[in-house]
Amino acid sequence: MSDLTLKSIRKSYGAVEVIKGIDLEIAHGEFVVFVGPSGCGKSTLLRMIAGLEEITAGSLHIGNVLCNDVEPRDRGIAMVFQSYALYPHMTVYDNVGFGLKLAKAPKDGRDKKIRDAARILQMEHLLDRKPSQLSGGQRQRVAIGRAIVRQPEVFLFDEPLSNLDAALRVDMRMELSKLHQELGATMIYVTHDQVEAMTLADKIVVLNGGEVQQAGAPIELYQHPANLFVAGFIGSPKMNFLPVTVKGIEGDTIVVQADEIDDLRVSIPGATARPGDAMTLGIRPHALRTGADGPIKGTVDLVERLGNETIVNFRLGGGTQWLAVLDGDMPLHRGQTVGFTAPEGEPVLFDRDGRNIAIANPQAEKAA
Amino acid sequence: MTTTVSTPIAVPAKPRHRRRSSPYPTWFLLPAAIVYGILFLIPTFASLYFSLTRWTLFNSSFIGLDNFVAFFEEPFLIQGVVNTIIFALLTCALKVVFGLGLAVLLTSQIHARGLLRSVVFFPVLVSTVGVGIAFTAMMHPTDGIINAGLGLLGIKGPGWLTNPSLAIYSVAFVEVWRGVGLATVIFIAGIVSIPQDYYEAARIDGATGWERFVYITLPLSRPAMVTVVILSFIHGLRNFELVWAMTRGGPGFASDVLASVIYKQYQAGFYGLSTAGNVVLFVLIAAMAVPLYLYLNRKEGHQ
Amino acid sequence: MTLVRRYGLTVAALIGAGFVFVVPFLFIVLTAVKDRTQAAQLDFTWPTSFPLWENFWTVISTRDFMLITAYINSTILTVGSITLLVILAAMVGYVRQRRKAWWNGLVDFLVLAGLMMPPAVVPTIWLLQQLGLFATLHGMIFIEVAYNISFCIILYRAFVATIPREMDEAAIIDGARPMDIFFRVILPMLKPVTITVIVVQSVAIFNDFVNPLYYLPGNDNVTVQLTLYNFQSQFNTSYNLLFMNILLVTIPPLIVFLFFNRQIVAGMTSGAVKG
Ligand SMILES: Nc1ncnc2c1ncn2[C@@H]1O[C@H](COP(=O)(O)OP(=O)(O)O)[C@@H](O)[C@H]1O
Ligand SMILES: [Mg+2]
Numbered sequence: 001m002s003d004l005t006l007k008s009i010r011k012s013y014g015a016v017e018v019i020k021g022i023d024l025e026i027a028h029g030e031f032v033v034f035v036g037p038s039g040c041g042k043s044t045l046l047r048m049i050a051g052l053e054e055i056t057a058g059s060l061h062i063g064n065v066l067c068n069d070v071e072p073r074d075r076g077i078a079m080v081f082q083s084y085a086l087y088p089h090m091t092v093y094d095n096v097g098f099g100l101k102l103a104k105a106p107k108d109g110r111d112k113k114i115r116d117a118a119r120i121l122q123m124e125h126l127l128d129r130k131p132s133q134l135s136g137g138q139r140q141r142v143a144i145g146r147a148i149v150r151q152p153e154v155f156l157f158d159e160p161l162s163n164l165d166a167a168l169r170v171d172m173r174m175e176l177s178k179l180h181q182e183l184g185a186t187m188i189y190v191t192h193d194q195v196e197a198m199t200l201a202d203k204i205v206v207l208n209g210g211e212v213q214q215a216g217a218p219i220e221l222y223q224h225p226a227n228l229f230v231a232g233f234i235g236s237p238k239m240n241f242l243p244v245t246v247k248g249i250e251g252d253t254i255v256v257q258a259d260e261i262d263d264l265r266v267s268i269p270g271a272t273a274r275p276g277d278a279m280t281l282g283i284r285p286h287a288l289r290t291g292a293d294g295p296i297k298g299t300v301d302l303v304e305r306l307g308n309e310t311i312v313n314f315r316l317g318g319g320t321q322w323l324a325v326l327d328g329d330m331p332l333h334r335g336q337t338v339g340f341t342a343p344e345g346e347p348v349l350f351d352r353d354g355r356n357i358a359i360a361n362p363q364a365e366k367a368a
Numbered sequence: 369m370t371t372t373v374s375t376p377i378a379v380p381a382k383p384r385h386r387r388r389s390s391p392y393p394t395w396f397l398l399p400a401a402i403v404y405g406i407l408f409l410i411p412t413f414a415s416l417y418f419s420l421t422r423w424t425l426f427n428s429s430f431i432g433l434d435n436f437v438a439f440f441e442e443p444f445l446i447q448g449v450v451n452t453i454i455f456a457l458l459t460c461a462l463k464v465v466f467g468l469g470l471a472v473l474l475t476s477q478i479h480a481r482g483l484l485r486s487v488v489f490f491p492v493l494v495s496t497v498g499v500g501i502a503f504t505a506m507m508h509p510t511d512g513i514i515n516a517g518l519g520l521l522g523i524k525g526p527g528w529l530t531n532p533s534l535a536i537y538s539v540a541f542v543e544v545w546r547g548v549g550l551a552t553v554i555f556i557a558g559i560v561s562i563p564q565d566y567y568e569a570a571r572i573d574g575a576t577g578w579e580r581f582v583y584i585t586l587p588l589s590r591p592a593m594v595t596v597v598i599l600s601f602i603h604g605l606r607n608f609e610l611v612w613a614m615t616r617g618g619p620g621f622a623s624d625v626l627a628s629v630i631y632k633q634y635q636a637g638f639y640g641l642s643t644a645g646n647v648v649l650f651v652l653i654a655a656m657a658v659p660l661y662l663y664l665n666r667k668e669g670h671q
Numbered sequence: 672m673t674l675v676r677r678y679g680l681t682v683a684a685l686i687g688a689g690f691v692f693v694v695p696f697l698f699i700v701l702t703a704v705k706d707r708t709q710a711a712q713l714d715f716t717w718p719t720s721f722p723l724w725e726n727f728w729t730v731i732s733t734r735d736f737m738l739i740t741a742y743i744n745s746t747i748l749t750v751g752s753i754t755l756l757v758i759l760a761a762m763v764g765y766v767r768q769r770r771k772a773w774w775n776g777l778v779d780f781l782v783l784a785g786l787m788m789p790p791a792v793v794p795t796i797w798l799l800q801q802l803g804l805f806a807t808l809h810g811m812i813f814i815e816v817a818y819n820i821s822f823c824i825i826l827y828r829a830f831v832a833t834i835p836r837e838m839d840e841a842a843i844i845d846g847a848r849p850m851d852i853f854f855r856v857i858l859p860m861l862k863p864v865t866i867t868v869i870v871v872q873s874v875a876i877f878n879d880f881v882n883p884l885y886y887l888p889g890n891d892n893v894t895v896q897l898t899l900y901n902f903q904s905q906f907n908t909s910y911n912l913l914f915m916n917i918l919l920v921t922i923p924p925l926i927v928f929l930f931f932n933r934q935i936v937a938g939m940t941s942g943a944v945k946g
Binding site: 389390391392393394396397399400403404406407408409410411412414415418423425473474476478479480484486487488489490491492493494495496497498499501502503505506508511512513516545550553554556557592595598602605606608609613627630631634639642643646647649650653654658661 | 678680681684685688689691692693694695696698699702712713714715755758759760762763765766767769770772774778781783785787788789790791792793794795796797798799800802813814816817818820824839843849852853874878880881884885895896899900903910913914917920921924925927928932935936939940
Binding site for chain 1: 835837838840841842843844845846847848851855856859860862
């Protein structure tokens with residue numbers, strides 16, 4: 001089986017370190033998405049797995065083989081590029097079959113594999129065309145077809161959908177999901193779009209500044225973000241944040257205070273906090289409800305009434321901008337003062353270093 | 369469907385080498401380097417030695433700087449050096465002036481631009497020796513069509529190639545005729561790459577045609593200018609074909625340039641002296657063209 | 672610009688260009704089809720008789736059909752040099768553009784030197800003699816490669832820069848080895864610039880006079896340009912034949928020009944825009 005294991009992987013360009021020690025386990029057949037803001041090192045990491053970039057330090061195992069110095073063609077991988085990188089002078093048929101030809105596969109077997117791949121991707125009618133005669137979506141298919149015929153254990157995708165328009169992107173996303181189920185191969189997929197990550201992934205790896213911020217199932221990351229960065233990055237619209245101070249602790253409930261809101265009760269079982277600690281409060285827009293005497297008071301700036309839900313932009317007393325997504329239609333209007341509450345279990349607290357206090361207690365960190 | 373495709377065959381192989389080889393191997397440079405190194409670099413370095421010898425191709429005796437001394441003492445050799453510089457400066461300047469003028473004309477709103485461009489460019493592709501022979505005939509002092517044409521206007525034309533003080537200028541004129549087409553297309557390429565917005569903005573600001581030329585066309589076609597100046601200057605310094613086809617350096621040595629001196633000394637069997645001429649030409653180019661190249665390119669970088 | 676001025680300018684330009692650039696060509700053509708006595712007058716008149724075929728045949732058959740030999744030699748020289756130039760220059764331009772290495776500066780310097788510096792002729796002759804390449808066509812082919820490769824490298828390098836690296840990487844992932852990447856993926860994509868190189872260099876090499884003059888002495892390996900030089904003394908008094916020769920020598924570049932006008936201009940002006 002071809003589990004991938006990355007141990008303390010590092011990459012430097014000269015004196016600049018862009019990947020700062022990444023440990024990762026990827027099980028066979030998993031759909032893993034690397035997500036993070038532009039420039040965080042997603043592509044670099046993927047390209048190290050592909051063998052297109054030297055690994056400065058650390059080890060990469062594919063299956064049981066140490067692959068640091070193995071040529072890309074011997075790694076059992078295939079890659080789909082953002083620009084598709086189709087060979088413009090070859091027909092679709094030759095594009096898809098180029099790898100097989102290089103591997104000196106017999107002509108009959110080659111033809112069968114190319115036609116199988118074309119059938120899976122429903123592009124049999126395109127085989128005689130040149131890439132210049134294809135639409136964006138069709139080129140995308142050819143690029144995927146070129147990967148499929150190699151029958152790799154691991155598929156690598158670098159932002160494959162970012163050159164497509166929105167509607168096509170949604171279609172291709174579903175097809176990729178289907179393809180993953182059909183082929184059962186490991187897929188590693190890079191995107192800066194957290195929605196793509198949430199919908200496709202078995203496991204999301206959030207990267208920032210060349211480090212893994214958190215890795216886990218999409219819903220895990222949504223419900224239990226390890227730190228401020230992940231909390232802000234995963235979930236749409238973005239989580240609301242506010243600096244607060246711990247006022248008191250009542251069992252599993254922490255009471256926090258800030259100038260801009262009334263005291264708020266947050267229930268976090270097993271968390272350690274002391275009165276006076278500076279923290280950051282995070283509440284997802286979907287967690288807010290209206291309540292006249294709620295602890296969060298805001299002045300409405302903008303209301304978007306969509307019928308099934310209402311999106312409210314409002315300002316806290318000190319000017320901090322927050323967002324609430326309310327169920328159903330709410331006839332609010334600009335300038336109105338509204339009170340909001342949040343169920344005690346919903347808010348999240350992050351310590352001074354930005355770690356979620358419900359997860360990142362010192363013991364847990366040492367164990368990891 | 370699934371069964372045909374999902375059986376993995378490409379199992380990761382055992383690592384074969386420690387360091388992976390670059391996909392861009394250095395040995396790709398090797399064939400070119402061998403040809404260039406043997407046939408260009410080695411002779412160039414060898415010339416530095418042989419220019420200091422009296423040389424018969426079979427044996428050489430070291431004579432120090434005698435060959436170079438000859439170049440700056442023998443009047444006909446000095447003439448060759450001076451003519452080379454005159455020829456290079458003159459052809460370069462005229463090609464810039466006429467080339468730029470023609471380029472502006474041929475990018476303006478006139479009809480038959482394509483035809484005119486082709487007409488101006490075509491001499492570049494014709495055999496230089498052929499051009500030389502044709503112009504020699506046309507410049508014949510009594511029968512040539514140039515003087516015949518001048519005669520119709522009541523002017524008695526000079527002996528273009530027979531007058532020793534005129535010959536090198538006549539050859540330079542033909543070189544400008546032959547090469548101005550290249551300068552023109554280079555300037556045209558430079559001018560058409562200037563965004564039209566600049567001209568529109570200038571027109572709105574009320575700039576006259578001349579002002580547009582001076583403040584927009586000239587500075588913004590600078591890369592083209594650099595190319596033309598360097599190309600025609602070096603071409604001028606190295607020129608041989610026209611001089612040889614038209615005057616053989618004559619009358620006497622009046623229109624000899626370095627390249628023709630090198631050939632004459634070679635023909636006469638003075639291999640050391642000929643090679644010294646070559647070295648003088650290297651030095652001339654290095655001393656004039658290289659700083660020119662660096663200067664023009666640096667200025668551009670700072671803009 | 673008013674219509675009148677526009678037409679005025681056009682007419683003036685056409686007349687000027689006609690006078691300066693077309694008259695010499697007409698003169699060549701007219702003289703080439705005159706008989707000997709009329710041609711000797713060197714004037715710009717209509718031929719009184721048209722010994723076109725006769726002039727043609729005389730020029731062709733002079734000195735045991737030397738012009739035919741010369742055409743064959745020039746063709747071998749041009750085709751051979753260009754084949755080597757395309758492959759060698761593309762390889763250098765490609766690796767130079769793609770790879771960061773300590774020798775990049777050296778390569779650039781040598782390319783520039785090859786572009787500007789005149790060859791040292793007598794030492795080259797001496798070296799060719801040592802190698803047994805002097806006065807041989809294949810020696811001449813290598814000479815043309817050495818002298819013209821700088822220009823081709825510059826063209827190729829600039830074009831390779833426009834091909835995304837992802838193309839190479841896709842090929843690497845597909846299992847291509849360096850030779851496969853270059854010959855099966857990159858070289859085919861270089862086709863536009865290869866056409867430019869072929870066109871520009873074929874004209875340059877076909878028209879080369881100096882280098883065959885030095886390195887190809889003797890009648891066996893004579894090239895087309897050398898026939899002009901050789902016949903110049905022979906046809907001393909027969910301007911019609913000399914000009915017929917010029918005409919015949921000019922025809923191949925003319926044909927190339929008619930078909931590849933755009934590529935020639937593109938090749939020769941590259942560098943003008945980017946600087
Ligand atoms: N060849 C390189 N040389 C120097 N720095 C590089 C190179 N390639 C990428 N980087 C840097 O590495 C960082 C990560 O790049 P990348 O992996 O492409 O980011 P992402 O794909 O997440 O947007 C960026 O800051 C980028 O500037
Ligand atoms: Mg990227």
